[in-house]
Every structure is written in structure tokens, then in C-alpha cells.
Amino acid sequence: MSAHGGRRGACTILAGRPVVRRFPAFAQSAMNAPASLNAAQMEAVQHLTGPCLVLAGAGSGKTRVITHKIARLLLSGPGADLAPSQIAAITFTNKAAAEMRERAKALIGARSANKLLICTFHALGVKLLREDGERLGLKPQFSILDSDDVLGILREAGATSDAQLARRWQWTISLWKNQGLNSAQAEGAAQNDDERVAARVMARYEERLAAYQAVDFDDLISLPAKLLERDLETRSKWQNQLRHVLVDEYQDTNAQQYDLLKLLVGERAMFTAVGDDDQSIYGWRGATLDNLKRLPQDYPQLKVIPLEQNYRSTSAILRAANNVISLNPKLYQKTLWSDLGEGEPVRVVDCDNEEHEAERAVARIQGIRGGTTGSGAPAEWSDFAILYRANHQARIFEQALRKANIPYKVSGGQSFFDRAEIKDLCAWMRLLVNQDDDPAFLRAITTPKRGIGHTTLGALGEFASKWKVSMFEALFADSLSATLNARAIGSLHEFGRYLNDFEHRARHTMGAEDVKPLLMEWLKDIGYEQHLYDGEDNEKLAASRWTNVMDFVDWIAKRSGGVIDATGGMTEETEKKSLLDVAQTISLITSLAERGGDTNVVTLSTLHAAKGLEWPHVVLAGVNEGLLPFKSEDEEMTAARLEEERRLMYVGITRARLTLAVNVLKRRKRGREFVAGIPSRFIGEMKLEESTMREDPREKLKKLRAEFAARAQSAPKDAPQA
């Protein structure tokens, strides 16, 4: 969903503004489309008696369909008449889930919306495993490992210091798990020696996870699927609980998610899958379009409904998008159209090199922004996005924007939860929940340093694995004194006692106002602030780390509930949770989305991260052969790969509402020398008319400004949109 919808809506309400007329799309984006649904949307919402696949083209109002369908399911009728708790809406990101709930609130009220099960696939998996995972031998407080933990375990399991190699294992193992293979099956399927090694590492990895009572992200999908498949009782329980399941971004599901879904909906098959095969861009991480293909085969009664009206982009932009994507083989036929007018032609911008490209992009942004001032509402910085294939392309744009004093944000940078200091604290939180979580134990006991070194820990680890207990359990074992000196044992016991005490307090401290002091006390006890300043020469950096820590504390406190001062001064009483309760959910949440302040800035984003978003003005950067479509040295360009790259281009084009610039580099910097840049084949595939492509931009802008000014003056006030 767009970050602009709300403000644009306000803009429409403040009617009579020339900007509404000048850019018809402003009046009617997918976000604030008319109150009624169009025929196809209505059909999708009203189809309640069986499985439904909604092929939601870009900007066709898919979130509207999902939320309206939820509302419909709450009303009476066959297939409907459900309680909110019987409806599940599954997304891929926490952000999407949060937005979905907000939209649902607006439609059915907060009381009902809060009872809906709106969550990510992984959060659903956690819920299922916490409730019923014991049937798989998993204790309810199992730990969830993040990818760093996994990497660490793999390095150890494979006895390597080669991080690159471990990362390749991690990658391979994850793909195997996504396909539902265990280590034994993987070993059988292995194609070469590398894969055979990976499979053997995987076997040891599996053992460790079991010993740690820990699961990785892939397990959060595959274990629930396994459980539901094997255990009739659990399966019935969940199938009865969830009477209708809606899935967002269905094209991004992997094989395991398909199985999980199938088991969740059961024979009744009451589900609504919403997706777009043309926007499938995550094949490289296991998503498979087979899931779209299989749906009508597995569910012959499946109702397929394409949403083809686009409420986002002008016809010129949509035509370019359609032309590109039409070259891909089609799973389902659909052609997007819009009635938002022809709009400004898609512009191809030739650039000498990367620097020049950045300059031109900045100039373009300033030009468009300046061009609308005066007569109407000026374009905001947040109306612009620069999209690119690879993260490293952002840097040069950052420089140029900084130089021009234009505020910006880079989306998809390092996440708050990836920062070392936050991971340190998360390790403690995880250890509170599950003391057998050895990776968390190791991190917590060594951060900050407390005189327990690798010798002591090595001995402890050896002891633990010998007796098949966790390191924490080994802490207090009597026979430990055989291998360790009294001083080391004293330190270990001190740590163990502190953790036990902290756990006890965490269990009984509830609500934001009590949890925060507890956390502050804890940080003081372990000397964390001092640790940050000790470990960092740069004082400013240490200070910023400490600020992150404080953000983290506030964030946890807020989640522990009690009286919350919500936005707008309204106070809201929520259920109080103990620190331990909050700690249980931490691993799953990775973005601190609540940190605001970053409004009205230009967005820099990868094409992948831009999916689902929209901006009035979009610049696609570096649309060259080799970059988009991306070509790697050692992998050949298969048809499937090219098709996914083409979909990426399609996603990029369809982010734009009003204007779209496609940049081509004439020369690319490769190391120190320049190499010739070849325009991407996708440029030609857009089939833009020659005349509109290469017109002198300054002439064009002049013409446009004149046109806008004339229209702005002649437009009658408050006239409804044609």
C-alpha cells in the first residue's frame, strides 16, 4: 500500500485544488478509489462458497478486496456468518499485516478487527507451534534463530571459518527446507560434491536445533505443515478454528507454504488467494509459480477472478508495462487498463555515466517539483522515488541528493534488529524465554565480557554435549569442578543466578510503566552502556548505539501494554503483558516501523523492496543490459531467469502513477575504466513511440508547464472528476 494514500485523500477532500484536475490520478488512486467496488472486485468479495483466486494486477485494489471480503464474511449468508476469530488473513511481512489490520479497522471497527487473525505466515507458524508443537517434541518456549545464529551454527557444524562457504550452505539448506526436504532426502537429491557436503552439514545442523529446542525461519512453515499432516487432532482443531483463510501476495508462496495452506483449509477449501503472477519476483528465494498453476488442479471448483482495472497509473505508463509483460508466457490472461487518462509519456533518459544519471535524476525531481508550485499544491518530496536493481546503486543517488539538499530515505537498509547492540539484547531476551538456547546463552554470557573466556566456555560446551544437556543446564552440574577451576565456576554460577533472578522478575513484571525500569536496571547490572563505550573508539558511534538501546527499551515497554498514549493524545488501555511474554515474540519482529519522522522525503529503493508501493513520480535507474536484466558471471541467463527480470521491470514501471523516467547509461563504470552501456532490452519492449522518447526534456517541460497552467485556470472549481 502507498504511503501517500492518506495525504492524497485529504487533497481530494480539500477539493477545488488545481492539482486534482491536472493529475487526474490524484483523485482516484487504488487507495482512495470510490466507495463502491467494481464488478470484478465485487465478484471476488461475494464469492463465499468455495476457493477463490483473485488475480490482482498492479494497483487494482487488492487490499480493498481482502478487507471488504473480511467484512463480508462477518455478515450472514452461506459460507459467511463468521466470527472475527475464525478468519485468517496471511501476509508476508509484518508491515503488510499491520496495514491490513488498519484497513480492516476502518471498515469493521477496531473491536472486530483486533480479533481477526492477521499475521505473517511465520507468525501463524509460531502460534501453531507454541500451542501444539509439543506433539512434535518441541517445548512451548522454543527459540527462533535468526540468520546470524544459523550461520554461526553452520560454521561450527561444518567446522569451517569460511563465512562464504557457510553462507552458501545456509542458502542451499534453506532452499531444501522450503521444498520440504530433510537432510537425508537432500543427500539423496544432491547433484554434486558441494551439495553432498551441505547435506551432511545439514544433518548436524538438524541435530543442534533439536538439542537447542530451537527452530529457524523455514521451520516455522515446514514444522506446522508436518504437524498438521501427521496429527489428525491438531489438524481438525485448526481447520475448525479457521473457517476462511485469505492469503496476500500469493505468488510469493513457496512449496511449504502451499502445503501448509492446503492443510489449514482442508476439504472445505474455504480460502481466498490474492496474487499476481506478473509480479512474482522472489523465485530466487523459493517462491514458485507452480503454486498458482496447481491451484485449479487441486481445487477444480476454484473461482478465478482477474482484477484488471488499475486505479494507479496513467494509460501511457500502463501501456509500457503491458507491452513489456506481454512477452512473458501467461499463466492466466489479464490486461490492465485505467481510465485515468493518457498522461505524460514515459521518458527514456540517456545518461553519460552513473554520476550524470544521479544529477539528471535530481534535476528531474527538482524540475517536476518546481513545475507544480505556484498554481497548485506543490509536489512533495515523498511523491518521488528512485528505484534500482541493486543496493549499491543507491550510494551515488544519496550523494547527489545530499548535495542538492533534498531529504531522502533509503529503504531496505540495515534493519534496526540487525544491529549488533540490539542482537546482544535480543540474545538476553531469548535466553529468558528458553534457557536451553545455546547460541543466545553464548552471546549473553560473553556480552558484556564478564571474565568468562573461551577456555571456560569450551569446557562447559564439551561437558554439555557429552551429557546431552544445554549449556545452561550444565552450569550448575557438580561434576563441572573436575574440569574447571573454582574461580571460573564461581563466575558461571554468578551468571546463572543472575539470569534466574532476572527471569523471575521478568515473569512477574507487567505493563510498560514497570517493565521499563526493570530493563533499565538490567542494563545497569550488566554494564551495557559502559560496554558500548569501551568497545568503540568513536564516541559518537557509541552514543548512537546507546540511543538504539534506549529505543529498544521503549519499544519493549510499549509492547508490554498497560496505558498507552497512542497517537493523537488518545489514551488506550491494552492488556498488560509480562516482559517474558513480550520476549517470546521478539524474534519475529524485525522492523521498528513506529519510528516516524521520515515523512516527506524522496525514496530510494530496490525494485524488490518497492513492490506494493506507489509514487506519483518514479525514476528507474540503470536500465541497462547486465543490470536489468541482471547478468551474473557464473550463472547463465535461462528463460525463467529472464522472465523474472522482466517481471521486475514490470513491477518497476507499475509503481509510477503520473510520470516515469527510465534511465539508460551510455557508459558504465567497471572498476576504474568505463565500459559501454547497452540499453536494456526492456526499453525496446516498452514500445514507446520514438517521438516521445527522445524529445528535448527542457522543451517538453516548458510545454507541459504551459499546458498545466492553462488547464488549472480553465478548470471549474469543485467540478467532479470526469
Add this chain to the structure above:
DNA sequence: AGCTTTCAACTTTTT
């Protein structure tokens, strides 16, 4: 030999 410095390269990403 082990350390530092310089130089170049750099898919896409969520949970």
C-alpha cells in the same frame, strides 16, 4: 611470517 594498507567490487530479502 604476520600485520597493515590499499584497492576494487558489490543481486534481489523477509521472517
Add this chain to the structure above:
DNA sequence: GTTGAAAGCT
């Protein structure tokens, strides 16, 4: 801007 590798220095 960061990381990894290779060259150069002590």
C-alpha cells in the same frame, strides 16, 4: 560504505 582480497611493509 563496507568487505574481502591482494600487495606491501616490518
